Amino acid sequence: MTEFASTTLLLLGAFFYFAGTVGLLRFPDVYTRLHALAKADNLGLGCLLAGLALQADSLAAALKLLLIWPIALVASAAVSYAIARRADALRLAPWRGEQGENKP
Amino acid sequence: MTGLELPLALFLLLNLVVALMRAARGPTPADRMLTALLFGSTGVGVLVLLAYAGAAPALVDVALTLALLAAIAGVAFARRAWQDKDQENMGDD
């Protein structure tokens, strides 16, 4: 039962990482790519950590895995804000559909 | 160990390489900064998977440290973005 739950969570985690990468490849501008990475990859990491925590030998080891998640969240929240802020400072206009292409 | 960890770690590594190549290509400097984000999430994921795949529990500590460093770097990064050169009064600390 635990094994099944763990496997499911691991596969789900890998799926979200994959979706994040696909978003990075397919989305049209830096802002939308940021959405894809910040949200999908973090959820992927969360699922992965939860799946591995189910396999941990002790409660402390499981909690240690889960502790990684909020730290990684702080990292990506701060980095994605910094990137968005930078893109805005560079006056990058957001993509607004085909007719509104901003490429020169 | 379910035997799934190593294949998944390789899968994430492939993801990371593809994403890094995409991000490094730009076209804007902001796009290239996405690489910093990728290491913080995918890099940590690969490390914890490897820790449980090959019974090298110390890699969990490496992952924790990497996440912590990414967080510190990220916050420093964001605080610099805060006081950007166009000198807005953000009204925050």
Added chain:
Amino acid sequence: MQGMTKVGDGVTAAVLRRAPMFALLWWVLAEGQSEAWGLGAVAVATATSASLYLQPPSRRRFSITGFLGFAGFFLWNSLHGGAQVAWMALRPRPDLRPEFLELELALPVGSPRVLMLNTLGLMPGTLGVRLDGDRLKLHVLDKRLPVAASARALEAHIARLFGVEHRPPGRPRGGAVNDIKPQSGERLSPPSSGWERGEGP
């Protein structure tokens, strides 16, 4: 700093609150190994004194229920946000309607705002771009989604977490959906000069 007795009491209470937290953290980091407690005691003492120096005890306290409420809200929304963006990335024909929106923050300056700005990036469809005084510029993935309502809900949770007042501007309480206004150049004047110019240098 201030009068010695007052500060002393606050410090004792803060030590009693914080030291067990750091001890718990050490226990987790050492994965429960009991032989590590010698070093652990030193680490806990150092961490506690460093925290007192960096974050002196103040009257503002986190509320536990506020924290649990925020954590639950956050967990649910990051699931939702991740699933949503995964669907947007994987569906055969991408259908994004990205837009800049502007939101008037109803939270006090300082940590509540910083937390708001940062958690918005992990919520479904929103990304904080710039904080300009009280006005927060957001990037949204799909302007048809009810982002304003969820941003207000997030604000309310953060306000409860910090025990501060939450007053959405314009109206006394809640329900603020229309105070978020689109920033699509043609319809409204841009917030700062020339940000609509397309790619910069």
